[in-house]
Amino acid sequence: MKLSGTHTIGATVERTFELLIDPEVLARCMPGCDKLEHRDDGVYDMAVSAGIGPVRGKYTGRVTLSDIQPPERYTMVVDIKGTTGFVKGQGVVELAPEGEHTQITFEGDVQIGGPIAAVGQRMHASAARLMTRQLFGAIDKEARASEG
Amino acid sequence: MPVSKSVGARIKRREDPRLIQGLAHYVDDIKLPNLLHVAILRSPYAHARINGINTDAAQNLSGVKSVVTGDDVKDVIGGIPCAATDPEGFPGIKVPHHPVLATGKVRFVGEPVAAVAATDAYIAQDALDLIEVDYEPLDAINSAEAAFADGAPIIHEDWDDNMAFTWSIAGGDVDAAFAEADHVVSQRIDHQRLVPNPMETRGVVAQYLPGKDQLNLWSSTQIPHLLRTQISVMLSMAENHVRVIAPEVGGGFGCKLNVYAEEALLGHMAKYLGQPVKWIEGRRENFLHTIHGRDQTGDVELAVKDDGTILGLRYTVSADVGAYYQLLTPAIPTLTGLMLCGSYTFKNVQMNLKAAFTNKMATDAYRGAGRPEATYLIERMIDVVAHDLDLDPLEVRRKNFIGKDAFPYETGTAVAYDSGDYTAALDKALKIADYDALREQQAELREEGRYLGIGFSTYVEICGMGPSAAMPAGGWESSTVRVDPTGKVTVLTGVSPHGQGQETTFAQLIADGLGVDIDDIRIIHGDTDTVQYGIGTFGSRATAVGGTAMVHAMGKVKDKVINIAAHLLESNPQDIVIEDDKYCVRGAPESGLTLGEIAMVAHVGVELPEGTEPGLAESHFFEPPNFTYPFGTHIAVVEVDADTGEVEIQRYIAVDDCGNIINPLIVEGQVHGGIAQGVGQALYEEAIYDESGQMITGSFMDYALPKAHNFPRFELANTVTPSPVNPMGVKGVGEAGTIGSTPAIANAVIDALKPFGVRHIDLPLRPEKLWKLMQET
Numbered sequence: 016m017k018l019s020g021t022h023t024i025g026a027t028v029e030r031t032f033e034l035l036i037d038p039e040v041l042a043r044c045m046p047g048c049d050k051l052e053h054r055d056d057g058v059y060d061m062a063v064s065a066g067i068g069p070v071r072g073k074y075t076g077r078v079t080l081s082d083i084q085p086p087e088r089y090t091m092v093v094d095i096k097g098t099t100g101f102v103k104g105q106g107v108v109e110l111a112p113e114g115e116h117t118q119i120t121f122e123g124d125v126q127i128g129g130p131i132a133a134v135g136q137r138m139h140a141s142a143a144r145l146m147t148r149q150l151f152g153a154i155d156k157e158a159r160a161s162e163g
Numbered sequence: 164m165p166v167s168k169s170v171g172a173r174i175k176r177r178e179d180p181r182l183i184q185g186l187a188h189y190v191d192d193i194k195l196p197n198l199l200h201v202a203i204l205r206s207p208y209a210h211a212r213i214n215g216i217n218t219d220a221a222q223n224l225s226g227v228k229s230v231v232t233g234d235d236v237k238d239v240i241g242g243i244p245c246a247a248t249d250p251e252g253f254p255g256i257k258v259p260h261h262p263v264l265a266t267g268k269v270r271f272v273g274e275p276v277a278a279v280a281a282t283d284a285y286i287a288q289d290a291l292d293l294i295e296v297d298y299e300p301l302d303a304i305n306s307a308e309a310a311f312a313d314g315a316p317i318i319h320e321d322w323d324d325n326m327a328f329t330w331s332i333a334g335g336d337v338d339a340a341f342a343e344a345d346h347v348v349s350q351r352i353d354h355q356r357l358v359p360n361p362m363e364t365r366g367v368v369a370q371y372l373p374g375k376d377q378l379n380l381w382s383s384t385q386i387p388h389l390l391r392t393q394i395s396v397m398l399s400m401a402e403n404h405v406r407v408i409a410p411e412v413g414g415g416f417g418c419k420l421n422v423y424a425e426e427a428l429l430g431h432m433a434k435y436l437g438q439p440v441k442w443i444e445g446r447r448e449n450f451l452h453t454i455h456g457r458d459q460t461g462d463v464e465l466a467v468k469d470d471g472t473i474l475g476l477r478y479t480v481s482a483d484v485g486a487y488y489q490l491l492t493p494a495i496p497t498l499t500g501l502m503l504c505g506s507y508t509f510k511n512v513q514m515n516l517k518a519a520f521t522n523k524m525a526t527d528a529y530r531g532a533g534r535p536e537a538t539y540l541i542e543r544m545i546d547v548v549a550h551d552l553d554l555d556p557l558e559v560r561r562k563n564f565i566g567k568d569a570f571p572y573e574t575g576t577a578v579a580y581d582s583g584d585y586t587a588a589l590d591k592a593l594k595i596a597d598y599d600a601l602r603e604q605q606a607e608l609r610e611e612g613r614y615l616g617i618g619f620s621t622y623v624e625i626c627g628m629g630p631s632a633a634m635p636a637g638g639w640e641s642s643t644v645r646v647d648p649t650g651k652v653t654v655l656t657g658v659s660p661h662g663q664g665q666e667t668t669f670a671q672l673i674a675d676g677l678g679v680d681i682d683d684i685r686i687i688h689g690d691t692d693t694v695q696y697g698i699g700t701f702g703s704r705a706t707a708v709g710g711t712a713m714v715h716a717m718g719k720v721k722d723k724v725i726n727i728a729a730h731l732l733e734s735n736p737q738d739i740v741i742e743d744d745k746y747c748v749r750g751a752p753e754s755g756l757t758l759g760e761i762a763m764v765a766h767v768g769v770e771l772p773e774g775t776e777p778g779l780a781e782s783h784f785f786e787p788p789n790f791t792y793p794f795g796t797h798i799a800v801v802e803v804d805a806d807t808g809e810v811e812i813q814r815y816i817a818v819d820d821c822g823n824i825i826n827p828l829i830v831e832g833q834v835h836g837g838i839a840q841g842v843g844q845a846l847y848e849e850a851i852y853d854e855s856g857q858m859i860t861g862s863f864m865d866y867a868l869p870k871a872h873n874f875p876r877f878e879l880a881n882t883v884t885p886s887p888v889n890p891m892g893v894k895g896v897g898e899a900g901t902i903g904s905t906p907a908i909a910n911a912v913i914d915a916l917k918p919f920g921v922r923h924i925d926l927p928l929r930p931e932k933l934w935k936l937m938q939e940t
Contacts, residue, residue: 068864069831081441090793100207126855128272131859133447 018106020123026085026158028110031117032086034154035064036110044153046146049073057081061095067142068135072099086110091123100129119151169671169681173828176249177224177667177681179324187411190366190383191443198310198368199228201429201442202287204277204294205451205565209303209522209856210316213267213296221279226286229436229596230294231428232277233266236584240427241397243487256328256784259319259520263424269298270318271522272487272858273451275424280432280440284839294369294803303522303856307460307481310519311710318486318520319753326498327484327518328493332500334575337466339792340475344466348548349840353925354536357459359529363413365453367425369433376400378434379490381408385419385659386699389636390426397427405430409689412730414842417455417528419661420701439531450861455850456529458483459496459516459536466511467548469561475511476503478540482518485525487822491532492525493518494635498533498625505541506585506623506794507555507563509574509619513751517797522856528701530840530901531624542906543923546618546913550922556910557598560621579791580623580886581821589621592818594798595878601800609918612805615648615813619689619784620797621906623899626895627791627888630701638787638854640695640704642713644673644720645780650759651675652684657697658709659689663897664829665705667715672891676723678741679758695782698901703793703895706825711889712785719781727761730772774809791886791894795819797838797903806936809874810846810912816878820885822894837900838877843869844901849927 024031031084038059042051047111050062057080064073064147077097083089095102106123127139183188220231225581227758243261250256263592265276277294281287302316309315310325318325339348366383378400384390386406395402412419425442432440444453461480467473482496499515531538542628545563549556566586573579598617605615641657652673670684686692696707722736728746729736738749744753761779764770800814817834824830847867851860860866869931885892905926912928919940924932 060880068862126210127854128857130447130861132207132272132853132857132859133450134864135862135867136859 016125016127016139018125018147019145020144022119022148022155023113023152024117024151026117026121027115028086028112028117030158031110031119034157035066036080036089040154041142043065044150054161056081058116063095067138070099070131070134072097074102091145100127102127115138166695168505169674170825172671174667174671174681174826176664177670178664179368180372180872182207189331189363189411189413189437190368193243193368193381193410193441194509195368195370195439196334197438199280199282199436199438199440199531200284200287201223201256201432201440202276202284202291203275203281203425203448204279205443205448206265206272208269208272208277208298209272209852210301210318211269211298212301213265213269213297213618216277217295218277218595219288224286224290224293225283227279227281227290228282228438229280229432230290231368231432233262233263233264235541236264236428237262237266240431241872243489244393244396244422245490245492247491248488253328253330253490253493255326256493256565257319257322258325259321267696271524271854273448273524274486278428278432279388280436290622292735296298296690304533305521305822305852305856306856306917307483307519308612310521311481311517311600320484324495328583329518330493330497330500330516331514331848332576333513334577335475335513337464337477337513338477338636340509340511341466342624342826345469345475346467348467348551349463350467350923351460352540352549354539355461355844355926356924357373357529357848358450358525358869359416359418359453360449361416364446365423365425366443367429367441368441370439371389371437376404378430380405380426380430381410382413382926384409385412385415385661385701386408386657387689387691388657388696390422393422394427394430397482406692408691409659412659416530417456417532417701420699421454421530421592423738444862447483447861450866451858452524454489454527455485456522456526456819457536458526459499461562463540463544463550465544467552469572471548471552471554471562471805473509473563474547475509478503478514480514480516483521483523483526484518485523486516486625489525489527489795491635491777492527493725495526495528496532499536501578502534502537502539502623502625503576504574504620505564506536508565509563512575516554523852530837532702534624535841535844535902535905536897538620538624538902539906539909542620543909546910551804556619560589560619571815572651578625579789581789583623583792583794584882584884585621585623587796588794588818588882589796591880591882592798595818595880596798596800596814596816605739607851614803614805614915614918616803616911618799618800618801618907618909618914619912620910622797622903623693623792623794624788624896624899624902626703626793627787628704629790630787633790637698638708639698639784640709641695641782641784642709642716643695644713644716646720646758646762648763649874650679650683650757650762652679654684654686654713656688656709656713657685657694657699658705661700663705663833664826665702667873668706668825669710670827672710672714672716676714676747677721677758678744682746695761703897704925707791707886707893707895708785708787708887710891710893711787712713712783714890715783715785716781720779723765723781724758724761726772726775728756731761731764731770741742756817774835787888789888791888793819793894793896795899795901795903796907797907798905799859800916801908801911803912803915803933808930808932808937810840810930810933811875812908813873813935814875817900818882819896819899819903820882821896821899822883823883824881825891825893834879837898839869840872840905841901841904842873842908845926846928847906869902888911
């Protein structure tokens with residue numbers, strides 16, 4: 016499944032970038048995030064609870080950030096699995112100034128497997144869009160709160 | 164068959180009161196003391212190496228009795244069998260070992276990897292979450308095309324490619340036909356993968372009795388005896404120590420004509436745990452790990468003359484059979500080959516099939532099993548010919564029909580159609596439809612921008628399976644007819660009805676044949692300790708073959724009853740007749756004897772004629788000399804909504820000829836359900852695996868089944884051309900509706916879209932697909 020989109024964050028590129036790689040901020044902002052800990056050098060341990068339709072479950076795994084070029088871009092690899100399946104994905108996140116604000120553009124490819132793949136497949140893309148909107152919306156709030 | 168007291172009458176199904184009152188006993192209704200519940204861990208990957216399995220945490224969960232993996236059972240449970248692997252029939256066939264639990268590698272999503280037995284079903288399910296499997300994902304294959312591509316990952320590493328088997332059939336002189344043709348009409352035809360979806364999913368209960376060394380296995384199966392044989396082989400048990408019981412079975416449509424991993428696995432677990440075990444398949448498991456149907460894609464070419472006469476057919480096809488074979492996987496496309504000529508006279512025919520291993524569940528018999536592919540293909544192509552040559556599809560059919568005087572008719576594929584009158588069925592359907600008026604209405608509506616379509620299917624199919632010589636595992640059937648001392652009749656039949664109504668139709672035949680009240684007849688099936696060996700219910704065979712076995716056994720009983728009656732009435736057997744359910748001397752009904760009175764004499768054993776064995780029970784094993792070939796004409800009238808692409812079925816006319824009819828109500832029921840399933844394939848259903856081999860249509864939210872509101876009231880009728888293959892003249896009707904309806908609907912929808920220049924559209928004909936086509940032009 017291809018995922019892409021843009022979001023505007025009410026902060027400078029530098030500030031936005033800091034927020035995006037801060038595990039505490041991400042843990043607060045990511046929908047369903049139970050845990051996000053920076054282990055070493057761009058590798059984060061993650062636990063999330065998520066579900067689509069009747070298939071809900073907990074997923075644990077790892078998020079790896081690489082090719083980090085502050086404050087412009089980084090590559091993110093997600094590899095989590097749980098009792099109801101697995102999610103693997105990778106994508107590139109790019110930041111560009113937009114006046115006082117920052118436009119985030121992301122593009123990636125996600126593979127979903129196991130029981131969650133078999134159910135509600137047509138809702139996966141919209142569920143993913145919803146979750147990214149929630150994530151960046153929450154980060155935007157954090158950014159505006161810390162600015163103000 | 165003339166309507167007598169019972170046969171031919173619209174008698175309500177005797178099965179239904181218990182079914183609709185919730186009094187039937189399915190596998191899940193079997194309750195045994197100390198029953199353990201089994202849950203199966205299934206692969207989330209389409210293709211992966213298993214580098215290790217850690218079951219410690221699951222084993223330690225309170226309530227868990229046992230966790231087993233592939234390594235635990237690989238030496239004690241044999242492979243899952245396939246009965247159609249003869250290399251003479253399938254040159255170069257590769258037959259991979261098919262373990263009940265994966266070892267080393269998983270090859271499709273849903274493949275069983277481990278099993279947990281626990282004190283309740285919820286604990287068993289929770290324990291699955293605690294099993295850690297170290298998978299190393301591999302690239303997956305989701306189509307035959309991908310399987311045959313250069314550099315494709317290899318699914319079975321004992322070989323160096325994914326070619327499962329090849330198969331071909333040829334008749335006549337195809338090259339000459341194409342050389343002679345005025346036109347070659349070609350089209351790629353896709354038969355999408357389908358999920359059979361019986362109302363009751365599969366389920367198994369197993370119980371081992373150590374004192375008798377006996378395994379009792381309840382399974383929701385169509386083939387209890389064949390299953391017993393295979394289970395005894397897989398578990399290395401003596402076959403006469405294995406008892407298989409098919410209790411009430413809530414539909415099968417072919418998907419329970421099989422031997423599955425869970426059946427052997429639970430048998431093994433019951434024995435080694437010393438406790439009975441139960442596994443009931445969830446609906447999502449059913450989508451992943453009960454066989455699928457169809458999944459062929461091929462190129463058809465027809466050699467045609469200017470006037471629409473068909474001279475020959477070539478079909479080059481790939482079948483995506485999944486990762487392993489189930490019981491009959493390779494045999495299914497061969498039925499397509501046998502029926503490629505349809506109702507038409509051309510004899511130059513060739514089919515070349517290549518079957519591919521892919522990372523999917525196996526395909527196998529699904530209602531129609533190979534024949535829907537043949538019928539859809541030829542019936543669709545008739546319309547394509549009509550389109551290309553600007554002819555009326557009806558006239559192309561008439562021009563090529565096999566005439567009614569040509570039967571028995573040997574086709575180009577060397578099968579012998581038993582009897583038929585294709586024109587009569589077509590004419591009857593046209594009359595019901597008021598065809599000319601429909602075409603006028605279609606023209607008027609087109610002026611208004613409304614798109615009505617009329618589609619035909621003049622199918623012939625192959626039923627009553629079948630002669631043993633043409634079957635992978637026996638095509639005969641068995642029956643025992645017993646009369647108790649009090650005159651009650653018990654029939655033991657080797658077939659295994661699961662919705663077809665033989666408890667009613669068989670009783671109708673006995674009631675008339677023996678002169679006994681229908682309520683005094685009991686039909687027993689599905690228990691291998693009670694019933695003599697039989698083959699089972701599939702391929703529209705139960706009445707044509709199993710019913711015939713019963714009629715022959717009943718004939719032997721009746722001969723004996725008449726002999727005893729003649730002795731008691733001091734008359735000759737040839738003078739004994741049944742009048743008002745009494746055996747009497749012709750013309751003297753007042754001194755007649757009931758079946759009960761004669762049965763009592765047979766059992767008391769004192770007044771029997773000299774040399775007559777006591778008792779009153781006879782058996783018969785019937786070997787049919789041929790298949791039967793039901794046929795008919797289906798006409799669909801649809802309207803495609805120009806704004807939404809939605810298809811509304813306005814009328815559906817089906818004239819089926821299944822030979823003589825024992826119970827019209829049951830025949831209609833079979834046709835109703837069959838049409839619904841065929842319409843499902845035409846309009847809604849499609850099992851889709853994504854590029855990584857995940858099945859993305861694994862629930863009823865994602866896989867559309869037709870619903871009652873999708874259908875008009877069907878307009879049904881029959882023609883009756885008795886079959887010469889059995890004494891009742893019946894042909895079988897379990898699959899006709901499914902086989903006939905898919906092409907009728909497809910042809911109707913494509914006819915509706917003729918103003919848009921549409922020549923062919925692949926199934927299913929979903930609104931988005933049709934709407935896009937209409938927008939493009």
